[in-house]
Amino acid sequence: MKKRVKDSMVEIAHIVRPTDLNSAKRLFGGTLMAWIDETAVIVAKRHAMMNVTTASVDNLSFLSAARMRDVIVIIGKITYVGTTSMEVKVESFVEHINGERELVNRAYITMVGLDDEGVPAKIPELILETPEEIAENEQAKVRRKIRSELRNNE
Numbered sequence: 785m786k787k788r789v790k791d792s793m794v795e796i797a798h799i800v801r802p803t804d805l806n807s808a809k810r811l812f813g814g815t816l817m818a819w820i821d822e823t824a825v826i827v828a829k830r831h832a833m834m835n836v837t838t839a840s841v842d843n844l845s846f847l848s849a850a851r852m853r854d855v856i857v858i859i860g861k862i863t864y865v866g867t868t869s870m871e872v873k874v875e876s877f878v879e880h881i882n883g884e885r886e887l888v889n890r891a892y893i894t895m896v897g898l899d900d901e902g903v904p905a906k907i908p909e910l911i912l913e914t915p916e917e918i919a920e921n922e923q924a925k926v927r928r929k930i931r932s933e934l935r936n937n938e
Contacts, residue, residue, distance in 0.1 A: 786909040786910070787831055787862075787908045787911065789862055790913075791830065792831035792861070793860065793862075794823055794827050794860045795859045796819070797856065798855070799853065799855055799856075800850055800853060800854045809851065809852065816856070816888070817844065819856070819876070820841075820844075820893070823860040823872075824872040824874055824891075824895060826860070827860040827861060827874075827895075828870055828895035828897070831862050831908065832870070832907040833908070836896060839894040839895065840894040840931060841891055841893050842894070842927060843927075844891045845889065845890060846889055847887055848886060850878050854879075855878070856876055856878060856879070856888070860875075864910070864924030865909055868905060871924045872893045872894075873891075874891045892924070
């Protein structure tokens with residue numbers, strides 16, 4: 785079975801509350817990281833149709849701050865699928881009152897599909913439909929190669 789990128793794409797929104805703030809009165813990075821991981825898990829579960837686990841997080845860059853009462857929109861989508869693993873691109877935005885979105889964070893998360901015993905399992909292939917999806921898939925292959933080289937050098 786094959787699945788399209790849009791079949792598992794997720795968009796989640798959160799309002800930054802007082803309990804989400806750090807001592808500088810900005811969104812605590814750990815809270816955003818939890819929201820990002822949760823989004824990646826949902827995307828991966830939708831694609832794989834099984835339980836998943838987070839294997840790695842790449843390029844977790846904080847580009848700007850979010851503050852109290854900001855609306856954070858998190859969008860996740862599959863960019864690459866291997867045999868048992870997949871890469872999920874997650875972008876986080878502050879959504880302003882006028883609807884404009886400002887990029888706060890971009891991360892690439894590697895997720896692994898798990899069978900009922902918790903063993904890595906084969907996941908559905910990915911159908912790429914647009915030039916953007918093809919380009920993201922090619923970039924994901926480069927990131928995958930780099931991750932592999934880093935593991936081999938440890």
